[in-house]
Structures are given as structure tokens and as C-alpha cells.
Amino acid sequence: MRPLLSAFTVATLGLVVSLTPGAPASAAEITQRGSCEATLTGQIDPGDGDRLQAIRDSDNCRYFDLVLSSPGGSVKEALSIADSLMNVTTVIEADQQCLSACALIFMAARTCGGAPYYCAPTRHMHPTATLGFHAPFLKPGQAEQLVPLDLSFKAALGIFADIQNTFSRISASVASTGYEGSMLHPDLFAKMFSTPPEEFYTIVTNDQFHTFGIGLTGDVPEDRAPELSRDQAEMLCYNVLYDSYRGWNHSEYGFEDYGNMTLGDVPxxxxxxxxxxxxxxxxxxxxxxxxxxxxxxxxxYEGNPRLDVGLYKGDSFPSQESRADEWAGLHYSMAYPAQTPVAGLSWGGSGSGASVSLPELTGLAREYFRRLDRTGNGAASALWIGEKRAAIDSAASGICAAEVLDILNQSRSGRMASVVLRASVTACGASSGESYRLRMEFTDTGNGWQIMALSSAD
Structure with missing residues (x-):
């Protein structure tokens, strides 16, 4: 059976981006970049693990950084590299991608040390980077005939088992030191194997990063700490409690209220x-x-995107001597509702869209209500982020008149902004409108500002 299987290339995480038939594969370029750091770019092929290990051995470093930018490649080679990533931090830099087999390598990085001895995942990506997973597949070579379906199925099962066994082994080693998370979360594992080879399950939102244990890098001013509004503080605390008692669910069967919370609406x-x-x-x-x-x-803390959150049960306000019942550390992106894309979040570092002025945002808010007024000026939903447009079209169908009466407040933090306004909205068939105090939230998508949420500001 092995000679038959050798006629196939095992693809990416499924585990290679398909190559054009007859086009030669381009091996990964593995380059030393400074002391104790290397880059891996391009297609992952047999032998890449040995070349990477040679660089690590020549550096003789206890801790090592591996910067990834790859569409995928050989799953066997990716798993061999994954096994070797002790005391390595994997990184995906801004606007780079790590797909398929590369994603396996990224997720396997872990670092150990300290007294008592402790291990934890060490993998970080920039908010604008792309990390993508999908199911394994078999790719016939240009001259081979397809083998019977049952053989392809057995081969695919073998790939599944290899991935599961590798990460089970790595997870057991890390867990033996006291780490309570997962190197490859069960929900991510399920999503990976249920995503067709021609598609990708990507890591985009704040709750995905938090649940799957993936760190975020970016522009962090050394002289500033994350600044949270009251609404954001309430949301962060709610997210900590939700995670502790229910857990973010990325399977097909989440809780009914999953993803329905908005800023200013925490119960x-x-x-x-x-x-x-x-x-x-x-x-x-x-x-x-x-x-x-x-x-x-x-x-x-200044220069640190991490926020420490302590929980104290009971009615008494904690004194400076009080000891929390539980502590958690979260990235500041968790001060926003679950399922918020992290690429639109910043605390004001460089490159965060500072050239866009607040008057443009108030103009966008006024334009949204002008379009709701049914004056033939285009769909109001076109001003929203793509994920919300169908819901906005549905909601707008019952509104026949709308206008902004007053702009009450406006604020901005990096690529996020909000405008508090008073608006009059008249339902179709109603004799008069109702006045509402509303908060409209915006995100800089990279292609201009778009509306992300609209909620009560009372």
C-alpha cells in the first residue's frame, strides 16, 4: 500500500495550498535573522526541519524566535518541525499569512522555564496577519491515476491521526508542568477538520484569540497603559466571568446569547x-x-497590552489588602464584545489610522440616518461592516423616517471610535417618531471607516 500512497502529495493542514498541475514546488526559504531568530517563508517541504534545526544549533540559544510566512506544504514535515519547537516562540508579522501546514507549526510553539518549572504556549501574531486552518486532503501528481476512494479515505485518516497524536503528545508534556489550557483547543481541532480544503477557518475575533491561546502583537506605546471607558471595563469583566463559568463556544452549538452583547448593554x-x-x-x-x-x-500597565482582572465574591468593596478569589490575564481586546475583529482595535499606536478625523465619523453617522429616511440615497446597510449588513437590511425595512437631531459626544482610540447622538426614528405606519439617545461604534477596516454597532446610550 505504501508504494501507491507515495504517488500522492499530502497537502496542507490539509496541508498545502494546491499547486497548478505541473508547476514545481518552491521549497521554503529558512534564513537566520539576527541572534536566536529565523524566518521560514514559502512552501514547506521535506528537509526544512533539518535546516531549521541547523540554524538553532549554530546559534546555541536557549530561547528562539521563528517568524512564519507560508501557504503550507508537507504535513509530515510540519509535524516534525512542530515536535521540535520547545523553547521557541512563533510569530506572524503584520500583513503576512500562515496557512494550512504552517498553522500547525505556529500552534506547536511552547516555552518552559522558571522555578517551579512551567511550560506554556508561546505563539503571537499581528492583528492584520492571517492564520488559516482547513482539513487535510490528498493531491495527485500530474501523471498519476487516482487510486480507489477507500484508499484515499484511509490515507486521510492516517493524516488526521498523525496530527492528533503529535498535538496530544505536545499537550501532555506541557500539561505535566501545570498548564491548564490546550495546545490545540478541541473546538479549533473540530473546526479545522470540518473546513473543506478549498476554504479556510481563520482566526479573526477577540474571543478566538483568547480561547485558542494565541497572543497578539502590535504597536504598544511604552509610556501608556490601555485606557478603558466604563462601558469597556464592564464588558471586560463580563467576558472574564463568561469565560470562567460558561466558556466561549466555537462549535456549531453555542449558547443562545453568544455574541449578542454590545458595549453599554452588560447586564x-x-x-x-x-x-x-x-x-x-x-x-x-x-x-x-x-x-x-x-x-x-x-x-x-504602561507598555503592556495585558490587563489583570481579579474577582471578589460578595458585596464588600475590595480594600488594597483584599485578596482576589481568582485572577485572570486578558488582552485589552477583550474589553470589546465577543466576536469583535481584532484588526479594528488599537489603543492609539502608530499606523492606527490617525489621519481620519472625527468630523468624518459624525458625517458617516448622519449619512446612515439619512439613508434610513428612505430618500433613495442608497442602502443604509452599505455603511456597516459586511457581517452586519443582512441584519441591518432586515431591521431598516420597518423604518420610514429618521434623522440625527444632535451630536452629543465623540471619541476615538486608534482604529476604534464612537459617536453618541440623539436621533428621531419613525416606524412605518406610525403617526410620529420617537427620540433615542444612541451610541454608534466605528472600526477602521483598512478601506475606510465603517459602522460596527449601534446601541442605546442611556
Whole structure:
């Protein structure tokens, strides 16, 4: 059976981007870049692992960075590299892609050390990078005949088993030191194998990064800490509690309220306070399967995108001597609703769209309500991010008149912005309109600003 299988190339994660029949594969370029750092670009082929190991051996570094930019390649070679990535940090830089077999390599990086000895995943990507997964497939060579379907199926099962066994082995090694997460989360594993070879399951939103244990890099000002509004502090605390008691679900069968929360709409908030650079949010019987009552404490640090969150059960406001029942560390992107694309989030670093002025945003807000007014000026949904357009078309069908009465407030942080306004909206068939105080949120998509959310500001 092996001679028959050798007539096939095992593709990417499924595990290679398909090549044009007859076109020669271009082997990966593995280059040393500074001390204790290498880049892997291009197609992953047999022998690449040995060349990478030779660079690591010549550097004689305890810790090593591997920068990835690849469409995929040999799954066998990718798994061989994955096995070797102890004390390695994988990185995908801005606007680069790591697909298929490359994604396996990216996810396998882990670093160990300290006293007591502890291991954890060390993999980071820029918000504008692309990380894509899909199911394995078999790709016939130019001259070969297709083998019977049952043989292809058996071969595919072998690839599945190889991937599962490799990551089970790596996960067991890391878990033995006390790490409680997963090197390859079960939901990601399921998504990977249920995505057809011609498509990709990509890591885009804040809850995906958090659940799958993928770090974010980007422009982080050394002299600033993440600045959260009250709405963002409430959302961050809600996300921590949701993750603790329910967990973000990326399978086909998530909770009914998954992804439905908006800024300013967090339930059961009873109090909000500040103490120095710390923020506190109190919840009263927050329903997450149990009724949770207590305080959430947020700490931020200059030059660090990570926020530390402490949870204190009970009604008493935490003193400086109080000890939290639980601590969690989250990227500041979790101060936004789940399923928010991270490419639109920034705390104001360079390259974050600073050339766009707030008056343009207020003009966009006015244009949206002008289009709702049914004056033949184009679909209102065209001003929204793509994922929301169908829902906006449906909601707008019941509105016959709308206008902005006043702009009350506006703010911006990097590639995110918001405008608080007062608007009059008249439903079709109604004799008069209702006045609402609303918050409109915008994201810089790279191709201009678009509306991301509209919620009550009361």
C-alpha cells in the first residue's frame, strides 16, 4: 500500500495550498535573522526541519524566535518541525499569512522555564496577519491515476491521526508542568477538520484569540497603559466571568446569547468605581448558569497590552489588602464584545489610522440616518461592516423616517471610535417618531471607516 500512497502529495493542514498541475514546488526559504531568530517563508517541504534545526544549533540559544510566512506544504514535515519547537516562540508579522501546514507549526510553539518549572504556549501574531486552518486532503501528481476512494479515505485518516497524536503528545508534556489550557483547543481541532480544503477557518475575533491561546502583537506605546471607558471595563469583566463559568463556544452549538452583547448593554451591573489606575465593577446576581454577585478589579500597565482582572465574591468593596478569589490575564481586546475583529482595535499606536478625523465619523453617522429616511440615497446597510449588513437590511425595512437631531459626544482610540447622538426614528405606519439617545461604534477596516454597532446610550 505504501508504494501507491507515495504517488500522492499530502497537502496542507490539509496541508498545502494546491499547486497548478505541473508547476514545481518552491521549497521554503529558512534564513537566520539576527541572534536566536529565523524566518521560514514559502512552501514547506521535506528537509526544512533539518535546516531549521541547523540554524538553532549554530546559534546555541536557549530561547528562539521563528517568524512564519507560508501557504503550507508537507504535513509530515510540519509535524516534525512542530515536535521540535520547545523553547521557541512563533510569530506572524503584520500583513503576512500562515496557512494550512504552517498553522500547525505556529500552534506547536511552547516555552518552559522558571522555578517551579512551567511550560506554556508561546505563539503571537499581528492583528492584520492571517492564520488559516482547513482539513487535510490528498493531491495527485500530474501523471498519476487516482487510486480507489477507500484508499484515499484511509490515507486521510492516517493524516488526521498523525496530527492528533503529535498535538496530544505536545499537550501532555506541557500539561505535566501545570498548564491548564490546550495546545490545540478541541473546538479549533473540530473546526479545522470540518473546513473543506478549498476554504479556510481563520482566526479573526477577540474571543478566538483568547480561547485558542494565541497572543497578539502590535504597536504598544511604552509610556501608556490601555485606557478603558466604563462601558469597556464592564464588558471586560463580563467576558472574564463568561469565560470562567460558561466558556466561549466555537462549535456549531453555542449558547443562545453568544455574541449578542454590545458595549453599554452588560447586564446586572450594580456599581462602578475607580481607585488610582484601577477600575472596579460590581455585579448583582449576574446570570451565567449561576447567580454571581461580587466585584471585578482591573489593573493596567504602561507598555503592556495585558490587563489583570481579579474577582471578589460578595458585596464588600475590595480594600488594597483584599485578596482576589481568582485572577485572570486578558488582552485589552477583550474589553470589546465577543466576536469583535481584532484588526479594528488599537489603543492609539502608530499606523492606527490617525489621519481620519472625527468630523468624518459624525458625517458617516448622519449619512446612515439619512439613508434610513428612505430618500433613495442608497442602502443604509452599505455603511456597516459586511457581517452586519443582512441584519441591518432586515431591521431598516420597518423604518420610514429618521434623522440625527444632535451630536452629543465623540471619541476615538486608534482604529476604534464612537459617536453618541440623539436621533428621531419613525416606524412605518406610525403617526410620529420617537427620540433615542444612541451610541454608534466605528472600526477602521483598512478601506475606510465603517459602522460596527449601534446601541442605546442611556
Amino acid at each position: 446586572s451591573v450594580a456599581d462602578y468605581r475607580r481607585r488610582g489606575n484601577e477600575q472596579f465593577v460590581r455585579f448583582d446576581a449576574l446570570n451565567l448558569g449561576i447567580g454571581w454577585t461580587g466585584w471585578c478589579q482591573i489593573r493596567s
